[in-house]
Amino acid sequence: MKYVEKAPHVDPVRMRHITDEALLAELGVTSIAEARPWRRPDPAWDGPATIEEADALIGAEVDFLDKGRGRSRLYGFHYLRWMTPLVHAYRETGDARYAAEWDRLFRQWYGTRDQVEGDWPGLDVIWYSLGVWARSMHVTRAMAELADEPALSDECWAMMMKTVLGGARWSAEEHDEFRHGNWQFVCAAELLHVATLFPELPEAPRWAEIGRARVLEHLELDVRADGGHHERSPGYHGMVLDAVHRVLALDPSFAEHPRVRAMHSWFASLVTSGGWIPHLQDSGVVWPAGALRRGAELGVRPEPGSHLxxxxxxxxxxxxxxxxxxxxxxxxxxxxxxxxxxxxxxxxxxxxxxxxxxxxxxxxxxxxxxxxxxxxxxxxxxxxxxxxxxxxxxxxxxxxxxxxxxxxxxxxxxxxxxxxxxxxxxxxxxxxxxxxxxxxxxxxxxxxxxxxxxxxxxxxxxxxxxxxxxxxxxxxxxxxxxxxxxxxxxxxxxxxxxxxxxxxxxxxxxxxxxxxxxxxxxxPPAVHLATVPPLASPQETSVPDHLRVAIGGIVDTVSASTWARADVREGWAADG
CATH class of the missing domain: 2.70.98.70 (Beta-galactosidase; Chain A, domain 5)
Incomplete structure (x- = not known):
């Protein structure tokens, strides 16, 4: 793949210290300075992961080409999120077994990635926006956490580096102009992240320019005026909002954009008293406490009461x-x-x-x-x-x-x-x-x-x-x-x-x-509904002229434009 094999001709590249001449030649550099990728808090890694999940991966045999995972799940499998418990476990325990297992599985994945075939017409399993975005997030965090661990080989480190840089090159070429949707939004945010991680690369300024331009376009064109993401799904809204939070950690000036604030208000409107947001459209149930806290830090004050x-x-x-x-x-x-x-x-x-x-x-x-x-x-x-x-x-x-x-x-x-x-x-x-x-x-x-x-x-x-x-x-x-x-x-x-x-x-x-x-x-209470008086012709209107709603000892009267209970009455304009 050209995006992987094209190597950066720069000295130094921000990586662990490597002296192996064959690896240096493979990357196209003469020396590599010792440094670490970004270590700031990363919303994508806030989710739970357990030691038990990592232990279940030790020695696991994985078929990276298995189409039995399902047409869509095959793509998600190659995001490599399922490997991240190993990094969490290493961070918690310092046990080199978890780093060695990441090394084994990642090298196996890297060696077979070009053989993977998907069933979505025209959509490559590896080289598409969500795959590039997700792997870059997970691999850069693994690079940060495992940088000093000898159990992670230099060979695996070079493969991880090539995966991230190859993904950035692909993203910059793929997303040279705006298009709607969560795919480009998150991929552009990650491109800006990678450009910030590796500023020594001659391509980094161009990556930063493209990533920043696309993120700004999405805030203007892909986030609606009320703050909701274009696709109207709380789950995908949360996904792009996490990408915005990554951008904010790189460039706090984005916090001044009114759509960034509106995105947090949108979540606050939908959250229930149980702390969750309903799974509207193709969404899961969203627990937005972290996003709402970050919104409060930005000065977001959600609109109270009922509203549109x-x-x-x-x-x-x-x-x-x-x-x-x-x-x-x-x-x-x-x-x-x-x-x-x-x-x-x-x-x-x-x-x-x-x-x-x-x-x-x-x-x-x-x-x-x-x-x-x-x-x-x-x-x-x-x-x-x-x-x-x-x-x-x-x-x-x-x-x-x-x-x-x-x-x-x-x-x-x-x-x-x-x-x-x-x-x-x-x-x-x-x-x-x-x-x-x-x-x-x-x-x-x-x-x-x-x-x-x-x-x-x-x-x-x-x-x-x-x-x-x-x-x-x-x-x-x-x-x-x-x-x-x-x-x-x-x-x-x-x-x-x-x-x-x-x-x-x-x-x-x-x-x-x-x-x-x-x-x-x-x-359940005793409830009784009746029209008062009975409609002469029910076909004349879709709303009963007057409806009596009795709940226990409370009686309401509701018409097309009024509600009344005892001596309390409220009206509204009749709908057309």
Whole structure:
């Protein structure tokens, strides 16, 4: 590979001290000074790693060409993140066995890397943006931690050096102009990092110029005005924000860029009382405490209460322990496969630090057999399904109304993902007893769907799951049940392992639904919905003229533009 074999003609190169003339000739230099790569805190290495994980790698036989890992996982395997527990273990124990094992595995990888073949058309397993980015992060940290360890051979050190420099040369050539997406964003940030590590290289100034230019372009063009990354996924937002933090450690002046601050505020808007962010789009559950701390250090003050992330297409309701995210944003393309899901006007609800109404979220791997028909599919989300119709990507979702009030918050929106337009209004009553009142209309035989953390059981005129009661205004024509996997956040452990979520589907031939969702901690309350007075012609409007919601001894009246309880009343502009 030309990017590996092209050697730097410079004296000195920042490396450990090497006297082997054959290695010096291979690198194209006459001498190498003793020095170490960057040792500053690195967000990419903040994750947990255990001695047990490192011990499991000792003596392990690895087939680097094994396509049985899966079409996408083969690429991720060659990021080499799975080897990093060896470096963590060496840092913790000083045991030379871990350095020797890194040496063995890395030399094996280096010797076979050009033989690896992937199944994504036109995408090389080794020479593509995410692989180059990730390996550079992991290898430079290994160089820093293992620099003084004799168990790491000079031969392996030279291979690591060539891997990093070859990746930088490839990145500078590949990313000579801006394009959207997390791939280029993180790769450009790492190119700037490598240029800073090795300033003696004649290529370093050009690498720094390209890396800096691309990062600035991404802050301007790939980060939305509200701070959200272009792809609208919290997981990928966190990935590019980690890359920004690496850049900030190199050049603190980036902290003055308004989009850097906005990126931290975006996370703060989405975080729940449990300390996690929902797995929207192709995301995992995100635990953003570190990012939020760094945001606070930059002077970021998150917007309190209910508000819009309008550029990203998310509405946020927040009151006490209850948190709501409503998705009304676009389907976003990608240079390989989009991370957007086939759903709009879907919502996730949480309370007391745990999910109430949940969704499928992102998959464990993009090779997962359920990726397309569960995780990405409409049926994995809390929205309307039209049986027999395919959901279109160009859904043209839009916001019709947003009201953040003292007693109630209101969202209304629409989308064209089906042949008929779907309209949804969500009224969130902030005053206790709090609840959500969801009204939907679509000219189709449709299924109103929500997912809970436990199987649904009948309760009065509604249905109950863990900590959530769902009560429809009118009985459905059919009740449907299902289930599927999803990550379930656990605030006590700060983890989100895969569990099972359970779907409740209410089918109506007229496509008209009015449903109350009532959270509870102990026993579900008695809830009753009724129209007052009865509608003369239900077809005339998608929102009942006046709806009475009785929860225990509390009675609310909700119309198209008002909410009232006893002597308290709040209004909003009626949506169109």
């Amino acid at each position: 992330l309008d550029a990203s297409g998310y509405a946020i309701f927040r009151a006490g322990h209850l948190h709501t995210v409503i998705n009304y944003g676009p389907y976003v393309g990608h240079e390989l496969e989009p991370h957007s899901h086939h759903a709009a006007l879907d919502f996730v609800l949480s309370g007391w630090g745990v999910p109430l109404a949940w969704e499928a979220g992102g998959p464990p791997s993009y090779d997962d057999p359920g990726y397309y028909d569960w995780y990405q599919a409409t049926r994995g989300h809390n929205t309307i399904l039209v049986p027999g119709e395919e959901y279109t990507e160009d859904r043209k979702a839009g916001l019709d109304l947003f009201h953040a009030g003292q007693h109630v918050d209101v969202f209304a929106g629409h989308h064209h993902g089906y042949s008929a337009r779907h309209d949804r209004r969500i009224v969130f009553v902030r005053d206790e007893p709090s609840y959500w009142l969801v009204t939907d209309s679509i000219d189709a035989d449709a299924v109103w769907q929500v997912h809970g953390l436990a199987p649904w059981k009948p309760h009065g005129s509604g249905y109950v799951t863990k900590n959530l009661l769902v009560v429809p205004l009118e009985a459905p024509d059919e009740v449907l049940h299902g289930n599927g996997p999803a990550r379930i956040p656990d605030p006590a452990t700060g983890t989100a392992e895969y569990g099972e979520i359970h779907s409740l589907g209410l089918r109506r031939a007229d496509g008209r639904f009015t449903v109350a969702l009532v959270p509870f901690t102990d026993d």
